[in-house]
Amino acid sequence: MLVDTHCHLTDSKFDDDRELVIKRAKDAGVSQIIFIGDNVKSSGRAAVLAEEFGMAATAGVHPHEASKWSDEARAQVAALLDQEAVVAVGEVGLDYHYDHSPRNVQRSVFEEQLELAEEFDLPVVIHSRDADSDVASMVGASNATLVLHSFSSGDEVFQAGMDRGAYVSFSGMITFKSWSDLNSVRSVPEDRILMETDSPYLAPVPFRGKRNEPAYVVEVARRMAEIRGISFEMMSEITTRNAARCFGSRVSTRV
Numbered sequence: 001m002l003v004d005t006h007c008h009l010t011d012s013k014f015d016d017d018r019e020l021v022i023k024r025a026k027d028a029g030v031s032q033i034i035f036i037g038d039n040v041k042s043s044g045r046a047a048v049l050a051e052e053f054g055m056a057a058t059a060g061v062h063p064h065e066a067s068k069w070s071d072e073a074r075a076q077v078a079a080l081l082d083q084e085a086v087v088a089v090g091e092v093g094l095d096y097h098y099d100h101s102p103r104n105v106q107r108s109v110f111e112e113q114l115e116l117a118e119e120f121d122l123p124v125v126i127h128s129r130d131a132d133s134d135v136a137s138m139v140g141a142s143n144a145t146l147v148l149h150s151f152s153s154g155d156e157v158f159q160a161g162m163d164r165g166a167y168v169s170f171s172g173m174i175t176f177k178s179w180s181d182l183n184s185v186r187s188v189p190e191d192r193i194l195m196e197t198d199s200p201y202l203a204p205v206p207f208r209g210k211r212n213e214p215a216y217v218v219e220v221a222r223r224m225a226e227i228r229g230i231s232f233e234m235m236s237e238i239t240t241r242n243a244a245r246c247f248g249s250r251v252s253t254r255v
């Protein structure tokens with residue numbers, strides 16, 4: 001059994017065959033998928049789809065959309081966090097690569113959502129790109145349960161995460177020939193490592209360049225097991241147990 005802890009199943013790229021995609025995932029042994037919200041609208045949609053398919057969802061506003069944050073958006077995200085299917089705040093964080101929202105706005109919106117995670121006692125799924133120092137200092141100051149998603153940051157974020165007992169989730173990027181950070185995949189403690197697809201993005205080898213989907217988390221598991229020098233079965237068991245501990249009973253009880 002595998003858990004895809006991060007999938008943008010609300011993306012319009014899945015509008016034509018969402019049910020089939022989920023069926024293929026189940027057939028591949030993926031027992032649970034976390035549908036990620038990245039703005040108020042997609043978070044609402046992720047919650048509805050999660051109910052419909054017996055999966056889980058997150059609610060939050062991505063740094064790309066931080067300039068759309070408002071008191072109303074905060075209230076809407078908070079209302080979603082009260083729903084049973086919603087198991088985490090996310091995806092939130094800082095992205096200084098694209099800078100779609102001003103950096104100071106990104107920081108304050110990230111801060112407010114870190115606070116929401118503490119307030120609702122939910123984990124927070126964090127996106128970090130080209131913003132290592134600020135992400136490291138902000139997560140270092142938070143008491144929320146942290147998930148560093150599709151980890152590809154440098155030592156500073158890694159160390160801040162380790163100091164805070166963060167979960168670290170790896171995506172299909174670890175299957176790319178260009179992936180050189182074997183050390184981070186090896187050094188995350190056994191009770192803190194997670195896996196994800198980040199579908200529809202970042203399809204793992206041998207599907208690179210195609211639309212990604214949750215069934216392909218099998219390829220992430222395979223490569224992760226290889227890097228850590230353990231069996232595929234053991235890797236699956238470890239990450240599935242971690243996902244249940246991190247995200248709660250909704251993720252552990254669905255088969």
Ligand SMILES: [Zn+2]
Pocket residue numbers: 006008036091198
């Ligand atoms: Zn994502």
